[in-house]
Amino acid sequence: MSRIHVAAVSIALALLFAGCSKTSKLASGRKQAPNFSLKDAAGNTVNLADYRGKVVLVNFWATWCGPCEVEIPWFIEFEQKYKDQGFAVLGVSMDDDGWKSVQPYIAKHKINYRVMIGSEVVSQQFGDIASLPTSFVLDREGRIAANHVGLVEKKEYQNEIVKLLEDVKTAAVRPAGAGEFAGLVGAGVRARQRP
Secondary structure, three states, X not given: OOHHHHHHHHHHHHHHHHHHHHHHOOHHHOOEXXXXXXXXXXXXXXXXXXXXXXXXXXXXXXXXXXXXHHHHHHHHHHHHHHHHHOEEEEEEEOOOOOHHHHHHHHHHHOOOOEEEEOOHHHHHHOOOOOOOOEEEEEOOXXXXXXXXXXXXXXXXHHHHHHHHHHHHHHHHHOOOOOOOOOOOOOOOOOEEEOO
């Protein structure tokens, strides 16, 4: 490979990465999560908009989904560990038989966060959920900070949650105009798919 070719490739890669890093830091690029209104296991209405001010993990799952069963203990732990810091997990089951399968599953796994039965409308609002699990991590303004399709590592979720919780704490001590929510992990919608 000639020096000119190497230099051209290096410049192209530098420009590509420069553009990517600039985009990933823009908090204003986050999309607002669609609101939904669904009934939880107790029959109470859950409105996603009511969770503004909290960091929220919205998890679309099903009782028959193996990777979902791997994630659920993590979400139980996150709910317990971070709820007092302004965090919540919302589980949206996509089981066709609804509460018939979901109620016993909640009891068996001792799920400590709110679970609702999803609908085709809610699935379409979130981009037509085609794979389970699919999860969205929302910032305190109800914007999508990260989107995961398929099983991802526990540490990845935990890092996103902690970063969003910490950024709000540090935002309170930053002077006005310092760029609220600057440098959040996964700014913008970031999809990660497994083959």
